Amino acid sequence: MAEIKRDFDLLEMPVEGVAAYWLSLKKLVGNKRNFKPIHEEAQYTSEEYIRYLLQIGFGDFSEETIRRMAQVKSQTMLSCMERKFDCMRVAILDVATAENPHRSIAKLYADFPQPPVAGDKAIRFAQELLRLMPDKYKGREKFFDVGHRIPDDKLIVALLFYVFYARHQGKDACQSLLPLISSAYFRDALSMVIDGFDVPFVRKWLKKHKEALLKDMQFKCAMSTELCIGIASRIDYDNLHSLARAYLPPNGGAQAG
Known part of the structure; x- marks a missing residue:
């Protein structure tokens, strides 16, 4: 068989x-x-x-x-997938520029007709994940994952966490989290940011690779x-x-x- x-x-x-x-x-x-x-x-x-x-x-x-x-x-499906890629793009560029997470969530929610989770709640959950770093996240790895199959509310929280973490600890601190990320799109772009690729290059790559995918x-x-x-x-x-x-x-x- x-x-x-x-x-x-x-x-x-x-x-x-x-x-x-x-x-x-x-x-x-x-x-x-x-x-x-x-x-x-x-x-x-x-x-x-x-x-x-x-x-x-x-x-x-x-x-x-x-x-x-x-x-x-x-x-x-493609419409939902494109929206998730666009959210990942916002988060990657905000990690690269150390953006204020409160501005990030406004940009993330521009892609949604209604917010998948209340903004203040998303911020609070992301900050709770931040408090687990770097030593207390073991056993909770799924909360740090980013992928197109993850429900919108959980994806928003995870993306906000990466913006918070990079802003507080620097982009290089995200290196240890790369193995937890299931989306090659997000993982590869985050690796570029960590490696010091300039923002215009990363922005263009995100756009072209999304179209290809x-x-x-x-x-x-x-x-x-x-x-x-x-x-x-x-x-x-x-x-x-x-x-x-x-x-x-x-x-x-x-x-x-």
């Missing part, structure tokens, strides 16, 4: 890995009309967009309806939709593989696990 990788992040998984995931699912179900293994897979898959496709792709919806629903879902994510969502529909339509493995190859970069390949 094909080995299925259930716990993955669609944003960070390369397109070849996403294609291999769907080809593994095809091997799992073959050409059977019974998609019970797919419905079971949907219960265990942690990636939100993939789980949504597994839930809608193997029922009574037409292909046109599946594509339309999947497009709306991807647009919703979102474009790549949109592409992987589109590929996943078509491969999901292909499995539901019971096209054979070789044809599904050919469909997957259309989305791969030159010299790329996809093999089922």
Whole structure:
């Protein structure tokens, strides 16, 4: 039986890995009309967009309806993801310039129609995290994480903490916290700031890399939709593989696990 990788992040998984995931699912179900293994897979898959496709792709919806629903879902996810990247950008630049955290929260909340957590509460929680440093945070590492999967209220508090910490202890003090950060986008940018890259360079990198990440994510969502529909339509493995190859970069390949 094909080995299925259930716990993955669609944003960070390369397109070849996403294609291999769907080809593994095809091997799992073959050409059977019974998609019970797919419905079971949907219960265990942690990636939100993939789980949504597994839930809608193997029922009574037409292909046109599946594509339309999947497009709306991807647009919703990408919009939320872009907002989180924008919040990370604000925090990184404010770490670099030792900004007043009270000004930072005003800039962070400009991206939200309603604040995800009251501003005074966010400040208080961030200050509580500050009091745990540097010796008392063991066992509480998750509170210092920054990532696109983290709920907005917890993300805001974590970002404010980094602004507070850099302002009080200096940018270099953030070095020890880099291993706690799950977002490569935030971690790489923070590393640049710690290493002394100038602010205009970091600002430009944040903008360009965000665009690259979102474009790549949109592409992987589109590929996943078509491969999901292909499995539901019971096209054979070789044809599904050919469909997957259309989305791969030159010299790329996809093999089922």
